[in-house]
Amino acid sequence: xxxxxxxxxxxxxxxxxxxxxxxxxxxxxxxxxxxxxxxxxxxxxxxxxxxxxxxxxxxxxxxxxxxxxxxxxxxxxxxxxxxxxxxxxxxxxxxxxxxxxxxxxxxxxxxxxxxxxxxxxxxxxxxxxxxxxxxxxxxxxxxxxx
Amino acid sequence: xxxxxxxxxxxxxxxxxxxxxxxxxxxxxxxxxxxxxxxxxxxxxxxxxxxxxxxxxxxxxxxxxxxxxxxxxxxxxxxxxxxxxxxxxxxxxxxxxxxxxxxxxxxxxxxxxxxxxxxxxxxxxxxxxxxxxxxxxxxxxxxxxxxxxxxxxxxxxxxx
Numbered sequence: 626x627x628x629x630x631x632x633x634x635x636x637x638x639x640x641x642x643x644x645x646x647x648x649x650x651x652x653x654x655x656x657x658x659x660x661x662x663x664x665x666x667x668x669x670x671x672x673x674x675x676x677x678x679x680x681x682x683x684x685x686x687x688x689x690x691x692x693x694x695x696x697x698x699x700x701x702x703x704x705x706x707x708x709x710x711x712x713x714x715x716x717x718x719x720x721x722x723x724x725x726x727x728x729x730x731x732x733x734x735x736x737x738x739x740x741x742x743x744x745x746x747x748x749x750x751x752x753x754x755x756x757x758x759x760x761x762x763x764x765x766x767x768x769x770x771x
Numbered sequence: 772x773x774x775x776x777x778x779x780x781x782x783x784x785x786x787x788x789x790x791x792x793x794x795x796x797x798x799x800x801x802x803x804x805x806x807x808x809x810x811x812x813x814x815x816x817x818x819x820x821x822x823x824x825x826x827x828x829x830x831x832x833x834x835x836x837x838x839x840x841x842x843x844x845x846x847x848x849x850x851x852x853x854x855x856x857x858x859x860x861x862x863x864x865x866x867x868x869x870x871x872x873x874x875x876x877x878x879x880x881x882x883x884x885x886x887x888x889x890x891x892x893x894x895x896x897x898x899x900x901x902x903x904x905x906x907x908x909x910x911x912x913x914x915x916x917x918x919x920x921x922x923x924x925x926x927x928x929x930x931x
Contacts, residue, residue, distance in 0.1 A: 628924045631872035632891070638875040639790045639892060646789055646811065650778045652815050 686713045711747060714740050720749075728754070772822045772831075780831050781815055787893050788814065788839050794888030795843035797877040810846060814839035836893075836903045852860065866923045877923050883918040886911055 626634075681688040691738060714720065726735040732754035740747045772780075791842040793800075805916055818835050867875045876887055889900040901911035920924070 628872060628922065632924065635872060637802060639793060641800070642789060643784050643801070643808050645804070646785055649781060649785055649812060649815050652779075652812050653819050656812075657819065658815050765818050 686710075711740065772825060774819075776828075777819060777822055781818075781835070784832055784835070785811065787827075787894055788835070790892045791836065791839055792843055794876070794884075794892035795840070795847065797873050806846075810842050813840065814842045833903050836889075837905070840903075842904060845880070868923045872922065872924075878908070879918055879921065883914050883921070886914040887918045887922075890915060 682692060683689075700714060720738040720740065722738045723736055724738075728734075732752055734750060734752045736748055736750045738749055740749075782889065787810045789807055792810045793803070796803055796806055796810070799804070814835060818838050825831065843864065867878065870878065876884060879887065885904055886900055888897045889903055895903065897911055898908055900915075901908040904911065906914075
């Protein structure tokens with residue numbers, strides 16, 4: 626076979642297009658989508674983990690206590706925990722019902738209950754009535770409150 | 772460039788891209804078809820992701836052809852099938868002559884082989900070949916002459 630015949634044979638061979646060539650677009654876009662999901666997957670996983678950590682820290686006393694004992698996690702837990710101790714106190718009905726209420730200048734302040742231990746006291750309160758301008762509030766030292 | 776336009780342009784040159792990849796990989800069909808289609812796929816995917824960086828749409832084919840050439844060369848190096856210019860033992864004209872045409876083309880130094888592939892596999896003119904390879908037209912002509920001489924392929928040389 627001469628070189629010209631070989632070239633002609635090669636040209637004939639090249640004229641046949643592989644059938645799978647027509648799916649370029651489909652394969653390319655599928656690969657793009659796969660790449661996007663690969664990038665998004667860790668973000669979703671991290672978000673789910675963070676959400677679980679925050680939820681558990683605020684709903685499970687056992688989890689909050691356990692995490693609180695782990696050196697590096699305790700700071701993180703403290704940052705995302707609203708107040709597990711308080712939460713537990715309310716859940717276990719460790720509250721003192723006082724049902725106090727006083728009306729002054731059209732505003733009613735109610736204190737339904739308090740929670741107190743050796744270190745702190747939490748007063749639950751609510752107010753209703755006409756809007757009360759802040760500058761009219763009286764500031765008194767606790768010792769001067771009758 | 773928008774996605775629709777990108778793929779319309781790809782479709783218009785996909786067969787040429789395929790022939791270029793055949794030129795680089797050599798081998799027998801249909802065994803080599805999958806490798807060739809994979810290389811074209813890879814080049815199109817890379818181009819799709821980088822399409823925002825193409826400054827002028829007029830250079831689309833040149834740009835995509837260069838991407839494909841790089842993909843093919845990278846794949847050949849990865850498979851250690853590449854015989855680079857540096858490592859290619861000096862072959863005499865008679866040695867090329869003794870090989871089948873496809874194998875002889877595959878054994879050509881890379882710079883000569885690229886010219887042959889673009890000219891005779893992709894059916895590009897000498898001007899287009901020079902443009903795709905980013906070389907002066909005179910250089911492309913010299914390489915073509917040298918390659919045809921080594922392959923003992925007596926073809927009418929087109930000036931452009």
